[in-house]
Structures are given as C-alpha cells and as structure tokens.
Amino acid sequence: MAEQPLVDQGAWAQDEDKLKAVVLTGKGSDIDLPEDLRFLIAVRRMVLAREREPDAEFECPAAMVLVPAAFFEASPDGLVRRPFLNSGNYRLTGQVHYLGVAATGRSRDYAGDDGALLDALAADHADILPTVIYLPKAGGHSKLSWFPFGVAQDDKVQTLPVAPEPPTPERIRHVIDAVYEHELKSPDQVGASFSLWKDPAKGWAAKNAEERVQYAVRLGLSGRFSPQCRIKAEQPDKDGRTDIEIIGDFDVAPGKQTNFAVLEMKVLRERGSTGVLRSPAQIDQHVRDGLEQASTYGDDRHFEERMLCCFDMRPTNTGAAAVFAAIKDDAETLKVHLCLWYLYRSSDDYRKAQVAGKLTGG
Amino acid sequence: MAMDADLRARQQSVRVLVLLDALARAGLVPTSAPALHELAYLANVLSPVFDLAPFDAKLLKRASGPYYPELQLAIDRLVGRGLVDAMKVEYRYLAEDKRYRVLAQYRLRRPLVRAALERHGQVFAQEAQFLHELAAAYSVLSDDKLGHAALQDARYADISVDVSEVIDFGEYDNPAKNFSRNAAITFAAGRRLEPAERLYLYLDHLNTRVAHG
Numbered sequence: 001m002a003e004q005p006l007v008d009q010g011a012w013a014q015d016e017d018k019l020k021a022v023v024l025t026g027k028g029s030d031i032d033l034p035e036d037l038r039f040l041i042a043v044r045r046m047v048l049a050r051e052r053e054p055d056a057e058f059e060c061p062a063a064m065v066l067v068p069a070a071f072f073e074a075s076p077d078g079l080v081r082r083p084f085l086n087s088g089n090y091r092l093t094g095q096v097h098y099l100g101v102a103a104t105g106r107s108r109d110y111a112g113d114d115g116a117l118l119d120a121l122a123a124d125h126a127d128i129l130p131t132v133i134y135l136p137k138a139g140g141h142s143k144l145s146w147f148p149f150g151v152a153q154d155d156k157v158q159t160l161p162v163a164p165e166p167p168t169p170e171r172i173r174h175v176i177d178a179v180y181e182h183e184l185k186s187p188d189q190v191g192a193s194f195s196l197w198k199d200p201a202k203g204w205a206a207k208n209a210e211e212r213v214q215y216a217v218r219l220g221l222s223g224r225f226s227p228q229c230r231i232k233a234e235q236p237d238k239d240g241r242t243d244i245e246i247i248g249d250f251d252v253a254p255g256k257q258t259n260f261a262v263l264e265m266k267v268l269r270e271r272g273s274t275g276v277l278r279s280p281a282q283i284d285q286h287v288r289d290g291l292e293q294a295s296t297y298g299d300d301r302h303f304e305e306r307m308l309c310c311f312d313m314r315p316t317n318t319g320a321a322a323v324f325a326a327i328k329d330d331a332e333t334l335k336v337h338l339c340l341w342y343l344y345r346s347s348d349d350y351r352k353a354q355v356a357g358k359l360t361g362g
Numbered sequence: 363m364a365m366d367a368d369l370r371a372r373q374q375s376v377r378v379l380v381l382l383d384a385l386a387r388a389g390l391v392p393t394s395a396p397a398l399h400e401l402a403y404l405a406n407v408l409s410p411v412f413d414l415a416p417f418d419a420k421l422l423k424r425a426s427g428p429y430y431p432e433l434q435l436a437i438d439r440l441v442g443r444g445l446v447d448a449m450k451v452e453y454r455y456l457a458e459d460k461r462y463r464v465l466a467q468y469r470l471r472r473p474l475v476r477a478a479l480e481r482h483g484q485v486f487a488q489e490a491q492f493l494h495e496l497a498a499a500y501s502v503l504s505d506d507k508l509g510h511a512a513l514q515d516a517r518y519a520d521i522s523v524d525v526s527e528v529i530d531f532g533e534y535d536n537p538a539k540n541f542s543r544n545a546a547i548t549f550a551a552g553r554r555l556e557p558a559e560r561l562y563l564y565l566d567h568l569n570t571r572v573a574h575g
Contacts, residue, residue, distance in 0.1 A: 009548055010541025011519035012567075019567065020551035028495060028558030069386035070472050081389060083504050098389075102498035102562075105389035235554075254550070 026250040027102065029230055033222055035101050036130045039066040040146055041226040042103035043132045047162050048227055049088030051142060057093045058136040063117055064097045066130040067105065071098060076124045079106035093136055096120050118151055127152040164228040167246045167260045169305050169337045172221065176309060176339065179220035184213065186344040196313065198273040200345040205313050207273040213311050214243055214265050221246065229260065239300045240293060261305040264294040270314045284326055291327045295334040307337040317342040317353065374436035376482060377417060380490060382446065382470045383479050384497035392449055392467035396427060396509025401500055403428035405493060407517050407531060407542035408564065412492040412557045419532035425458035425525045428512050437468060445474050495558040499565035507572050514571040516545040
C-alpha cells in the first residue's frame, strides 16, 4: 500500500516536488514595510527582471507611479492592463505605468522626449503621486529616480542604481550612515512617536529605543538591498534571536541562498526610560554581549559577515576607539565588524559638537 | 434567527465592498462577476495561510467555477442602494451549468463607501491586508483567465468532489481537506516564508497551471 502524503495538496499533489523546490521571487516578503518602500522595491525588482532579458530596451525613460484604488476606478483614457509586466518579458521604456503597491496595474505609451513624459504625468494629475523614473543605460548603468511626493516636487528626489549590489560591510555601513544622518542623529529629526528619547534633556532613552533603531535601519537596508535580499528581523533559533539578517534567497535555486550578514544592534544608554543610571561597567558588558551574540549567530547560522552596530546615547561622544577598546582584539579574532554612531540629545548639542570639532581641527 | 440572517446579510455586504476595494487597488476594476466570486473563493481557501478563518468553508461545485448565491444577492443589494455601479449588465445562458445568470461588471462608488472601508481597515486590519495581497497576487492573471482560474485550483479541481456536489473544507468536514491551503504551505519546504509570499507563489503556480490547461 502506497504511503499517504503528510499533507494532501489535492489536485496539485502531482506538483508537490515543484512546490517544494520553487524559486522564491521576493513578492510578498516585505508586507510589513511602508507602502511606498514596498512599491520602490517592487519596481526595482521589475526593472531588474527586464534588464536580465537579452532584448531589453535602453532607449528612453519610463515612469512608474504608485496610484490609489480611486485612480483605477476613474483612470485616464488609453490605459491598458498589463498583468505580465513583472515577468521581465515586456517593454517598460517609453511608457507610463500606473501601478499598485505590488507593481501591477495599467500602462500607456507616451510619445516624445523626457519633457513629454513629465507632461503626460501632469496631464493625468499624477505628478503629485509617488513616482519612480526609470533612466535606462546599457551595461548595468541604469538608474531609478525616486520622487516620494511626485515629480512636481523634484527637490525631494533620490537616485538609486538598478544593478544589484552585494551587501558588503562597507555598503551596509554606508546605508546605516544615511539612516543616521536623516533620522537618528538628533531627536529633532523625527516626531515624538518615533523618538529614541523619553526625555532628551535628562538623557532618558525611550524604553523601545533599540527596537526603533532596528526598524529604521531595516527600512534603509530594505531600500538598498531588498530586490535581491531578504532583510529579516528578530529571527529566533536555539542561540537566541538575531536583530537583523541579510539573506540572498531570491531568484536563486533552492539551497543556493547566501547568508550575507547578521547585524547585532545595541543602544548604549546611560539612563533608561525610568531614569535609572547604568554604570560604565554595565554598558561595557552590554557591548561585550553584543560582540558575543554577533559572533555566535554568525557561526551558528553561517553568515559571511557579522557586525556589531552600537548607537551611543550617553552624554559624551568618546568615539569608537574608546567605546570598543575592551573588545577590539576579540572582535578581530572573531571577525566581527564594529560600528558606532553617536546620538545627540538635541540639535543644539549637535551644532556645538560640530563647531567644537572645527575649532579643534577635528 | 431573523437577526442571524440579517447579520449575515450585512457581513456579506461588507465582504463585497472589501473585495471590490482590494480588486480596485490591484487595478482590476471594473470587476466581472466571475472574477469577484473567484476572488471570494480564493480568499476562503487561502485565509488559513494568514491564520484567518474562512468566510465560507463550503460551496457547491459548478462546472463554470465558484459562485456564491448569497454573495451575488449582496452585490445586487449594494447596486440597488447605489453603493456599487453595475455596468455591461447581461443575462447569459451558461451551458456548463445549464442555467441563466445575470452577468455584469462592478465598481465601487468610492465617495459613498470610503468611510466604511477605512473603518473596516482599522478594525479588521489583518483581513484587509490579506485581501489586498491576495488581489495583488490574483492580478497576474490575464483578462481571459480572470474568473476561470479556480477550475485549476488545488481544492476546486480535486476529483474527489464531482460537479453539483458540495466542496467542504472545514464547515462540517475536516479542515485538512483544504488542499489549497495545504499546497500553499508546501512551497519552499523547510523555509520560513511570510504568509503573503505564499499567496504570490500560489497564484503564480495557479497561473502556470491555467496556462498549461
């Protein structure tokens, strides 16, 4: 008598091996990210798929616009639904694409130069909607210009490469530098609901400061590496729970994934959310714990790179050499990269530090 | 009993609104009646992937694909109340089912239902998210396949239930007979995937099966 399958797939039972060995696309893997970031990732993935094809076009730009449901319900004339747009088999250039968050929707050709493309968006009242302008260039030099508030606000544009970049420690550090500059450096950069501080004047850190740093960093890494990598947070196993993992498992054969990097995040607080003082020895131990966690997770889970990312919320910026003095040699032996960012308590503190640095030639 | 029926009718109406909203977000608007019933079916069989209970765990298997009379009644009621537009209305004979059926294309009158949808999204955030992702995954089907793909679905196509018999995947029968859910969790064996990822993989595979007959 034949052995019964543990899980019955009904009419698809014959496909069981195919289902198990499916190549992951990444679609739906980023459901907890903000919509505009998911859209940007989906567009980059779509453009990459097209550029991998031998007949990919590079002659003129395209616009991909994130539109609400109401846009489709009263959509401009001439738009055609393109269900296979994401497959990589169809031309993207020379067109305006009005899409939902998963980059599916409707498209239309435009005629003329770059100005005609912008005119087409304005004519469709889409110049105030989040937009990616695809600027194709053969040889892996294509770029995406991201207008989060629409092409009408061109002072907010960011430029991203289309070609995938392996997440090296240098690139990861570069991404966190950008997140730090734009969102973490001082409490005035974000609203109170996302602040890392309970009371910055007193130096009290928010209870969930580490969680907020982790989320901000994860968004940054997702924007940069997500088209080819899964950016996972809080992955449990026997050795504990990792803070952030960067894993390359999209568009690769089953079992061929690359575990690029594991990041351990530590917030160094002098005072917690209730004002209780932490001793320097306690903070040093916290840093050492982070080193041991990064090393163990890296070994146990076979990561190529391990990074300890510390965010210093203490009153004085003593610098990386002082913060990591006690663990530097061990980190080298354990092959853990050490990174430090200093979080100012106010814009005033930041300005004073900048001026002091200039005056002392620092 | 009358109250139960009234509550059920209201739930069906809300169900229609959120399904049409999800389809519109995916660019599938106006939506044909078969596509709307098909998405309702896929939402039922795949809701356990999101740890949600199916809205209906049984239906009569028809040769032409999923059709929920209660859902159609709710659609008709919403059209009557002016909350949903019906376009290209026709009365067509379905040879497979040997019966006439009203077929139309539907679109929300969004200004009138926006507040209700926002409230639903706040109270039933996970269900709303599930339907948005499912509709986005469903939108990989070409126009000619919308409304006809479920004939290849793991549960619907299973030969253990004949046409004109009831497909039950948890109402009275064992939920393990939800073969669609079983297939969805089979993808990428041994890997931790997001539930939404499984929806996209499921619809991609369904699309492939439809393409190859």
